[in-house]
Amino acid sequence: MSTAATSHTRWFGRLLFAPIGIIYVLFLLAPVSFFLALSVAKYHPNELFLPIPTLENYRRLLLDGFYLAVLGRTLKIAALVTLFSLLIGYPLALFLARTRSAWRGVLMFLVIAPLMSGVIVRTYGWIVLMGSEGLINMTLKALGLVAAPVQLMNTQLAVVVALVHILVPYMVFPIFSALASMDRNVERAASTLGARPWTVFLEVTLPLSRAGIVMGCALVFTLTAGAVVTPALMGPRDAKVLGQLIYELVSSTLNWPFASAAASLLVLCQFLVILAKFRSGRRG
Amino acid sequence: MAETPAGTRLASGLPAPPRLELGPLQRFGAGLAVTLIYLFLLAPIVIVVAASFNPDQANALPRSGLSLRWYREFAASDGFVSAFKFSLQLGLVAALAATAIGLVTAYGIVRFLGRRRALGQALALMPMMIPHILISLSLLLLITQISLPEAGVLLIGHVMICLPFTIAGIIASLEGVDHQLELAAWTLGASRLRILWEITIPLVAPGLVSSMLFAFIVSFGDVYISLFLSSPGKTTLPIEIFTYMLWDSSPVVAAITTVQMAMIIVLGLAIERLVGLRKVMRL
Numbered sequence: 001m002s003t004a005a006t007s008h009t010r011w012f013g014r015l016l017f018a019p020i021g022i023i024y025v026l027f028l029l030a031p032v033s034f035f036l037a038l039s040v041a042k043y044h045p046n047e048l049f050l051p052i053p054t055l056e057n058y059r060r061l062l063l064d065g066f067y068l069a070v071l072g073r074t075l076k077i078a079a080l081v082t083l084f085s086l087l088i089g090y091p092l093a094l095f096l097a098r099t100r101s102a103w104r105g106v107l108m109f110l111v112i113a114p115l116m117s118g119v120i121v122r123t124y125g126w127i128v129l130m131g132s133e134g135l136i137n138m139t140l141k142a143l144g145l146v147a148a149p150v151q152l153m154n155t156q157l158a159v160v161v162a163l164v165h166i167l168v169p170y171m172v173f174p175i176f177s178a179l180a181s182m183d184r185n186v187e188r189a190a191s192t193l194g195a196r197p198w199t200v201f202l203e204v205t206l207p208l209s210r211a212g213i214v215m216g217c218a219l220v221f222t223l224t225a226g227a228v229v230t231p232a233l234m235g236p237r238d239a240k241v242l243g244q245l246i247y248e249l250v251s252s253t254l255n256w257p258f259a260s261a262a263a264s265l266l267v268l269c270q271f272l273v274i275l276a277k278f279r280s281g282r283r284g
Numbered sequence: 285m286a287e288t289p290a291g292t293r294l295a296s297g298l299p300a301p302p303r304l305e306l307g308p309l310q311r312f313g314a315g316l317a318v319t320l321i322y323l324f325l326l327a328p329i330v331i332v333v334a335a336s337f338n339p340d341q342a343n344a345l346p347r348s349g350l351s352l353r354w355y356r357e358f359a360a361s362d363g364f365v366s367a368f369k370f371s372l373q374l375g376l377v378a379a380l381a382a383t384a385i386g387l388v389t390a391y392g393i394v395r396f397l398g399r400r401r402a403l404g405q406a407l408a409l410m411p412m413m414i415p416h417i418l419i420s421l422s423l424l425l426l427i428t429q430i431s432l433p434e435a436g437v438l439l440i441g442h443v444m445i446c447l448p449f450t451i452a453g454i455i456a457s458l459e460g461v462d463h464q465l466e467l468a469a470w471t472l473g474a475s476r477l478r479i480l481w482e483i484t485i486p487l488v489a490p491g492l493v494s495s496m497l498f499a500f501i502v503s504f505g506d507v508y509i510s511l512f513l514s515s516p517g518k519t520t521l522p523i524e525i526f527t528y529m530l531w532d533s534s535p536v537v538a539a540i541t542t543v544q545m546a547m548i549i550v551l552g553l554a555i556e557r558l559v560g561l562r563k564v565m566r567l
Binding site: 091 | 306310314317318321322324325326327328329331332335342343344345385388389391392395396397404407408410411413414415416417418419421422423424425426428429437440441443444447476498501504505506507508511512522525526529530533537538541544545548549551552553556560
């Protein structure tokens with residue numbers, strides 16, 4: 001039936017895309033474009049915005065030391081979270097793709113289950129672990145390593161650890177996909193030709209899973225850059241990240257144009273990451 | 285699995301291909317690493333369950349016995365209970381809508397796009413590529429410009445973030461359907477709608493149910509869409525917890541999240557039974 005390209009077929013095919021098309025255009029593309037367009041509008045305390053084009057918002061964002069620090073902090077945290085997610089996610093994906101254990105289904109479920117439990121649940125778990133009377137401090141005290149509780153909550157370390165935990169499944173899935181769909185005979189060939197296991201991994205397995213790595217890193221990086229809840233609950237009160245800044249600009253000061261400029265940077269960062277993904281896809 | 289049979293079938297005097305096994309020391313190292321990773325993944329969740337039975341005020345492990353105090357507190361709290369109910373309703377409607385729209389979209393992508401399929405699939409997954417906080421803010425802005433019911437826009441936001449998951453899941457299920465069956469019905473004169481309703485949908489039913497469950501989970505756990513679109517009386521559970529935790533903190537959060545996790549584990553196991561979580565993982 002797909003071969004008979006009658007006008008009737010085309011009409012039915014288009015009808016199938018009508019619902020999603022309407023929703024995406026009216027409630028995704030149009031509002032998001034409108035919101036991003038506000039970034040070049042003027043702020044007015046009594047109006048939502050003034051329709052006067054200006055680059056003032058971007059200038060303030062990129063020249064003011066306070067906002068530059070927010071940007072730098074956001075990028076630093078995103079880079080760290082991406083790096084550690086990769087270091088934890090790759091071995092896990094490799095294990096899940098290669099294991100012949102009877103528990104494989106359960107082990108996979110244990111990776112997906114935390115993802116399904118939502119951001120709040122996992123953030124709260126880390127608050128319990130890292131509190132001054134939390135398990136980590138109790139263990140350190142019991143071992144006699146510290147006398148007084150170590151300050152873990154409200155530090156950037158706490159944010160990074162919790163975000164790695166929250167986002168690592170997004171790293172595991174694409175890498176797992178890449179590894180599971182790989183032809184293992186290539187690895188065998190390298191091994192037959194005398195490559196040591198470590199060489200096989202570095203020269204064959206790792207390059208062949210690159211698409212998955214790039215995809216995973218892109219996901220984790222952008223999700224970290226846009227995080228609000230975890231930094232708000234676990235991070236330092238005086239050192240905010242971009243997501244928190246946007247949240248507060250809208251919810252307390254109602255400065256939509258400036259919030260829009262800050263969000264545009266988030267989109268820019270996302271765009272660069274997607275670009276990197278496609279470039280690597282073409283090479284791979 | 286298929287390793288040795290393929291090797292022995294060569295029967296041409298070539299040695300069987302190496303099995304790429306790890307040595308005992310490497311095996312131990314890998315096992316240790318994987319165990320530590322799982323410990324890292326599961327510790328915060330196990331801790332929450334344990335903390336929910338704490339009789340004290342502290343967000344910590346129980347030290348002086350166990351109690352159901354915080355579960356009673358949860359049941360007695362109007363704010364949390366109504367938020368829980370609202371999240372259930374929202375998740376249910378959003379999951380149904382996202383599955384219905386996801387089905388027709390996935391069907392169109394698999395059967396009608398031909399060479400443009402990759403593009404169609406990428407466009408369909410768009411909400412996953414846009415930061416959710418941006419979607420939420422834009423929808424809030426939309427409400428300030430056009431008077432739309434806030435709850436309706438919140439629902440549409442939830443449907444949008446569920447769609448990438450339902451579409452990807454249903455595409456995977458549709459790929460398992462033999463196209464010949466549909467062609468046979470077509471040859472015998474069935475209309476397109478009848479083919480969809482009587483052939484395709486029954487064949488992908490497990491995929492539909494599991495996509496719906498997954499969409500419900502996505503909606504129920506969402507924070508970012510609801511962050512700006514919750515209104516008094518129409519607040520989702522994660523937002524109710526988030527605003528509570530900004531000012532206050534007690535194991536009542538542990539009790540609520542334990543209840544939530546129990547629900548999610550049951551749904552997750554249902555998905556596993558229906559189609560296998562692997563399918564859901566391969567987005």
